[in-house]
Amino acid sequence: MMNKTSATLMLQTIMVLMEKQNASDVTNFPGSYGEDIERCYGIYGCFSKAYPWTENRPDNYFPVPPEAMGVRYPTFSRRNRKIPVLLEADNVDKIQNANIDPRGPFYVISHGFIDGGHKKWEVLGLSNLDNFHFIGHSLGAHLGGYCGHALQKKYNLKLGRITGLDPAAPYFSKTVTLVRLDRSDAKYVDVIHSNAVPLYFSGFGITEPIGHVDFYPNGGSTQPGCKSASQQRPSGDIYQQVLRVSCNHERSYEYFTESIAPSCPFLAVQCDSYDTFLAGNCTTCDHKHLCVPMGYHSHDIYKRLHAAELVDTNSNVALYLMTGGAKPYCRAHYEVKMKVSNSSESHTHGPETGKLSITLVDRNNNKSDTRFLDDEQKYYKPGDIETRMVAVKDTGHPPLSVIVEWKYETNLFNPMTWRILKSPSIFIDYMKISSIEYNTDITVCPKMNKPVVANLPTMMKTKYCKFNK
Structure with missing residues (x-):
């Protein structure tokens, strides 16, 4: 189990992997006299404390040096299913000799607030990244957005897919798209919202739709089988409190994991709101109410809808479904x-x-x-x-x-x-x-x-x- 500094460490990790913003991307407002507003870390680039990184975000710190973070990149393949190869971000030879099949597919999983992964992208000599699927939970979802943005800007490559699993809301909600995950970061961005309520109501997830498709299981705020905040026993240990109220937040990656081989279709329906859905006003799969399975298999259906000109990649589709309170969740x-x-x-x-x-x-x-x-x-x-x-x-x-x-x-x-x-x-x-x-x-x-x-x-x-x- 990670210690109580894990939240700060994760925030710093995200900042380390941000790409340097050029003059056209940021407005460099001057700080106080003698204050530097940009810091550089070798191959990781430079990081700014200017707009928009500080808008509505009271924490205004530079990331700590990469060597102080201990970031690891464990990599699994069919040849090494149990014991990972530990890659190094600045060691190209080790990545090239890791028995990675360049034909793909590739899945990159990034942890959230209290969990633990990431990997170097551009040394494999690939002509495109259609076979790359970045899966990020909470803060890791926005990390996926940063990677997608940096790849486009620096290498003119666009990720095939990013899945955001209840992307974090604190300091990311209501920000410009550069600061958070959005649908421009990959060819297909799907999001599962499972704890989309304000932080003062024990919510960690972002509310607004930010992907090509956004799934709101059980309304997207609280999940069956998770105790409400009023049912939690008080504790003076804030770390333990976070663990107890994170059930709704963590349910997003449990849904995604089950969706790989689900017990039923995990079908979600496009509707104006969850209340409208519950009232039985969105019960047929048609041009007005598109149906897409939540999770892993959503991309295949989305591509079919796009080919039929039923969806526009510049717009969003919000979908609703209900789940059970215990595994299997699909209903x-x-x-x-x-x-x-x-x-x-x-x-x-x-x-x-x-x-x-x-x-x-x-x-x-x-x-x-x-x-x-x-x-x-x-x-x-x-x-x-x-x-x-x-x-x-x-x-x-x-x-x-x-x-x-x-x-x-x-x-x-x-x-x-x-x-x-x-x-x-x-x-x-x-x-x-x-x-x-x-x-x-x-x-x-x-x-x-x-x-x-x-x-x-x-x-x-x-x-x-x-x-x-």
């Missing part, structure tokens, strides 16, 4: 449209307050996990139509039937929840279940128009809908 998405019966029996029974849950059953009788349509109890009255997006573990096939349960809780202070002469139940006319991943939909109904009684699972099938006609 299948369903739009659920439910109508409360408008029958005389339903009117006689009257409105109900409670929660509806569904369990999907496929052709092999495999059941998904059970999901509530709403987290809190909801007031339903005859004739109401509700539409929600839910995500469940994929069974491998689209559903054919649905198990519905009505959860009812009495609240002493809410007369609407009191039941004395009638049993807690709800009359459901139908449920329409539409799959995004499978592009299928079914409509199911309760048998003989019977109500769904509290805590009594009710099987709803398509063939039962004929009784409602």
Whole structure:
């Protein structure tokens, strides 16, 4: 485990790998008398303390000398999967003799705030960098941006891809593109936002879309399975506090790792906002709502969309999806449209307050996990139509039937929840279940128009809908 200076060390590492900015790139505002605003470090170039590096960034320090950092470049290949070759940034011979196949592909992984990697780029004699994929978490995501910018400026080479895993927000949010990762740094930039909330709410990730595609799993701010800040035990050790609240921040690289060989498509849908997505307003993959798998395989789909002129490399696509709270995280998405019966029996029974849950059953009788349509109890009255997006573990096939349960809780202070002469139940006319991943939909109904009684699972099938006609 790294010590408590790791955050400062990482910031300094990033600064060391910045490229010297020429007069057209920076405005050199004079500092105080006798203050130098530029410092040089041999092959690493010179680093400025002038605009824009100091705009909205109170820390105004030069990087420490490279030899004081102990930066390492462990390199793995098919020939050395377990024991890496340790490259040296200024040792060209060692890089050329590292058994690296120039045909690629190449993956460079850069750590974030409390983790630990980087590698020299330009000595392999490559005509292009299409086969290079830089994967950076947190501060490492912006390091990828610096590398992409420097390669274009110094060698006229453009990286094939940069993946930003919850790029760091402090001192990077709301800055000019030169200071942070942006889509000009590579031919394809994809970003996974998992902790995009302000730092004072224990958020470390950047909020704004900065790539060609930006994924916002579960809204992009907090992730299921991670405790909220209010649930954390207080501690006087700030390092331990960072570790506890970093669950949401670290979930981005866990999603990416799973996306290499996912248990389901990890499909994300273009939508105006996460709330709009949850409301079931973006449930079809079409020209208005593009669908791209989150993570490793997103580039292949993006290239197809670009070839079909459905995306513009100068603009951004924001996509949303839901995940589970434990591995495997991937989930299948369903739009659920439910109508409360408008029958005389339903009117006689009257409105109900409670929660509806569904369990999907496929052709092999495999059941998904059970999901509530709403987290809190909801007031339903005859004739109401509700539409929600839910995500469940994929069974491998689209559903054919649905198990519905009505959860009812009495609240002493809410007369609407009191039941004395009638049993807690709800009359459901139908449920329409539409799959995004499978592009299928079914409509199911309760048998003989019977109500769904509290805590009594009710099987709803398509063939039962004929009784409602």
